[in-house]
Amino acid sequence: MSITRIVVGNSDTYVVIAAFNEAQVIRGVVTEVAAQGYPVVVVDDGSRDETAAHARAPGVTVLRHAVNLEQGAALQTGIEYALRRGARHIVTFDADGQHSVEDIPALVAALATHDIALGSRFLGKQVVGASRGRKILLRSATALSNRMSGMKLTDAHCGLRAFRATVAPALSITQDRMAHASELLRKIHTSGLRVTEVPVTIKYTEHSMRKGQGGFQAIRILFDYFFRAS
Amino acid sequence: MTTLVALLAPLAAEEPSTAVPFSEQPIIRVIMLSGLAAIGYLVFLRRNRLPFHIMTVFALLAAGAAAVMFPGATDDIAHYVGVGRGVDLITYILEIAVLFVLIHYYTKFVELQRQLTQLTREMAILKAEVERVTQPQTTTATATATDQ
Numbered sequence: 507m508s509i510t511r512i513v514v515g516n517s518d519t520y521v522v523i524a525a526f527n528e529a530q531v532i533r534g535v536v537t538e539v540a541a542q543g544y545p546v547v548v549v550d551d552g553s554r555d556e557t558a559a560h561a562r563a564p565g566v567t568v569l570r571h572a573v574n575l576e577q578g579a580a581l582q583t584g585i586e587y588a589l590r591r592g593a594r595h596i597v598t599f600d601a602d603g604q605h606s607v608e609d610i611p612a613l614v615a616a617l618a619t620h621d622i623a624l625g626s627r628f629l630g631k632q633v634v635g636a637s638r639g640r641k642i643l644l645r646s647a648t649a650l651s652n653r654m655s656g657m658k659l660t661d662a663h664c665g666l667r668a669f670r671a672t673v674a675p676a677l678s679i680t681q682d683r684m685a686h687a688s689e690l691l692r693k694i695h696t697s698g699l700r701v702t703e704v705p706v707t708i709k710y711t712e713h714s715m716r717k718g719q720g721g722f723q724a725i726r727i728l729f730d731y732f733f734r735a736s
Numbered sequence: 737m738t739t740l741v742a743l744l745a746p747l748a749a750e751e752p753s754t755a756v757p758f759s760e761q762p763i764i765r766v767i768m769l770s771g772l773a774a775i776g777y778l779v780f781l782r783r784n785r786l787p788f789h790i791m792t793v794f795a796l797l798a799a800g801a802a803a804v805m806f807p808g809a810t811d812d813i814a815h816y817v818g819v820g821r822g823v824d825l826i827t828y829i830l831e832i833a834v835l836f837v838l839i840h841y842y843t844k845f846v847e848l849q850r851q852l853t854q855l856t857r858e859m860a861i862l863k864a865e866v867e868r869v870t871q872p873q874t875t876t877a878t879a880t881a882t883d884q
Contacts, residue, residue, distance in 0.1 A: 549860065567864055567868070568864070569860040569861060569863070569864045570860055570863065571856045571857075571860050572856055572859055572860070573852070573856055575852070575853050575856055575857075579853045579856075579857070582857070583856075583857040583860050583861065586857065586861065587860075587861050587864060590861070680850070682849065682853055
């Protein structure tokens with residue numbers, strides 16, 4: 507058993523990470539987050555590689571889906587676990603290393619006056635390594651999402667966000683697959699939560715680009731949003 | 737049913753078709769009857785279902801067999817409800833039936849998916865809780881050890 511330096515004061519902010527076949531990078535991501543004293547909940551979404559084993563570290567709880575249910579379902583599992591453990595704030599964080607742990611304090615600080623804080627790639631800070639085509643895709647997705655959700659946001663589908671545990675039931679994800687981001691925005695809007703955006707830095711690495719969502723998946727997400735809503 | 741007929745009426749063809757004698761189409765009829773018989777046999781094998789279901793399926797199969805033996809009868813029924821040909825009437829009914837079955841199974845599929853998600857989620861959380869209690873992690877190890 508190793509001794510880890512734990513930063514005190516962050517222990518009621520649970521960081522939920524949904525991971526699918528991320529054995530290569532998951533260890534680096536979880537240790538970085540856990541080092542800041544945040545309890546980390548990794549949901550291994552039925553990976554076929556050693557994601558679960560690589561994610562095990564002090565301060566990290568690994569949940570494992572017996573079958574792959576996709577990202578929305580995995581996040582919801584992690585959120586429910588965090589709630590049962592008495593979380594006050596919940597942060598969702600991507601497993602592929604594109605988010606920065608340095609952005610978490612600003613998100614959590616925003617919860618003092620808001621129910622939910624969404625990370626935004628386009629609010630001041632720069633997007634590192636994204637292609638021109640990708641930026642256009644993201645901006646189009648945001649414009650469409652704003653029309654559907656009735657809100658004015660600068661970035662609709664950033665996976666880095668924080669919310670109060672008390673509003674978690676209102677945000678409960680039923681979209682197992684990728685349409686959960688749009689579902690979240692709709693629920694924020696319909697339940698009248700106080701939402702704010704916080705600038706975050708996204709690191710587009712070769713790894714995260716490969717795992718990311720392309721234009722073709724956007725069509726599938728739209729299909730899910732409209733036809734698989736329950 | 738009346739609305740269905742009203743909807744279908746304009747689609748009806750004008751000229752009535754003629755019934756075909758059995759001797760002129762033996763091959764297709766043998767194929768159709770064997771198919772119906774095969775379905776009947778499969779249903780009979782799965783007779784753990786309600787007798788009502790079985791009887792309904794057999795009644796439909798019998799109607800199908802009757803339509804094969806007396807093709808003119810379907811034309812008569814079609815004319816009666818305002819459709820030009822028996823084949824058209826059967827097509828319309830089939831379209832409705834296929835859509836109904838499709839939506840029924842899609843609804844079931846979504847529900848099953850939801851249940852699978854719920855089940856998998858509960859299992860994942862339960863397993864993590866069991867692990868937490870039985871093999872405490874580094875940070876809580878000391879506290880738990882003194883508890884025991």
